[in-house]
Amino acid sequence: MTEPLRPMAQANRISNLLRIVLGDQRFPVQADQVALEYSRQCFPTSPVDKVDGQDLDGFEGMLAVNKARSKWLILYNSAVTSQGRQRFTIAHELGHYLLHRHQQDQFQCGHDDIETGERNKKDIETEADQFASTLLMPLDDFGKQIHGHPVGFDLLGHCADRYGVSLTAAALRWIEIADKRAILVASRDDHMLWAKSNEAAFKSGAFFATRKRTIELPRDALAHSDNGSTTTQSQLLQAKAWFPREPSHVELTEMTKVAGNYNYTLTMLLMPDAEWRQPQHDDEEPEEDTFDRFTNNGQFPDRK
Numbered sequence: 007m008t009e010p011l012r013p014m015a016q017a018n019r020i021s022n023l024l025r026i027v028l029g030d031q032r033f034p035v036q037a038d039q040v041a042l043e044y045s046r047q048c049f050p051t052s053p054v055d056k057v058d059g060q061d062l063d064g065f066e067g068m069l070a071v072n073k074a075r076s077k078w079l080i081l082y083n084s085a086v087t088s089q090g091r092q093r094f095t096i097a098h099e100l101g102h103y104l105l106h107r108h109q110q111d112q113f114q115c116g117h118d119d120i121e122t123g124e125r126n127k128k129d130i131e132t133e134a135d136q137f138a139s140t141l142l143m144p145l146d147d148f149g150k151q152i153h154g155h156p157v158g159f160d161l162l163g164h165c166a167d168r169y170g171v172s173l174t175a176a177a178l179r180w181i182e183i184a185d186k187r188a189i190l191v192a193s194r195d196d197h198m199l200w201a202k203s204n205e206a207a208f209k210s211g212a213f214f215a216t217r218k219r220t221i222e223l224p225r226d227a228l229a230h231s232d233n234g235s236t237t238t239q240s241q242l243l244q245a246k247a248w249f250p251r252e253p254s255h256v257e258l259t260e261m262t263k264v265a266g267n268y269n270y271t272l273t274m275l276l277m278p279d280a281e282w283r284q285p286q287h288d289d290e291e292p293e294e295d296t297f298d299r300f301t302n303n304g305q306f307p308d309r310k
């Protein structure tokens with residue numbers, strides 16, 4: 007291969023192989039086995055030689071090559087008890103191996119690098135996450151799971167189980183392919199940890215620049231401690247409670263779920279299509295969004 011494939015193309019290539027070999031039995035994707043087998047077959051002179059769990063102080067995952075550059079090692083943090091999180095981390099490191107190993111000899115990936123919706127810009131951590139997400143939750147199968155079902159954390163929980171990933175990873179995947187405006191917010195102590203808007207929401211100005219400033223949850227938000235409860239909830243409310251620029255008559259559906267393993271709350275915001283076309287946040291427009299890359303790569307799925 008002369009030209010390195012982009013993250014989603016790399017993942018789709020492996021997905022197709024798994025479908026041919028394993029058929030319906032391919033989920034959850036065994037990321038460790040894939041890393042060992044695929045690298046051994048495609049890159050026999052410098053494969054991933056070992057995938058191992060260790061107590062990595064301060065890291066979630068690591069990819070490193072030996073001195074002779076003849077083999078690579080993937081480590082994941084065994085102190086993280088969530089199997090879904092471990093699977094995603096291994097897939098993320100495999101992404102670095104396939105996409106970036108000619109750039110660096112070692113990758114150390116912290117908690118903030120993996121499985122968050124925080125980034126919109128192109129960097130190697132975003133690419134590794136895109137690879138992992140696509141490999142573990144291929145769009146064609148994901149679409150079949152959600153088609154015809156009401157969206158909610160129950161449905162996303164089903165997807166998380168099927169793919170062996172965290173609820174957060176499944177929810178991030180869902181908003182990518184949602185056909186309405188959708189935003190996922192992770193919060194703790196009434197403040198946003200990160201937020202991710204899909205393309206439709208982003209282009210209408212419905213996003214939060216959580217990397218630029220600390221943002222408090224709206225007082226009306228279910229996840230706000232003033233309304234505190236730890237069970238799954240949903241409510242319909244004026245969109246302007248979250249996004250002041252939305253017209254008064256626009257409502258949004260808000261759903262919350264405590265992501266037990268991580269000690270934070272997930273909030274999903276679902277909104278109708280935007281009614282205007284002019285983005286009002288030109289000054290805050292980040293670089294190309296994850297979602298744009300789907301469409302630019304021609305890989306955005308047909309909606310059925």
Ligand SMILES: [Zn+2]
Nearest residue numbers: 115119131134
């Ligand atoms: Zn990484």
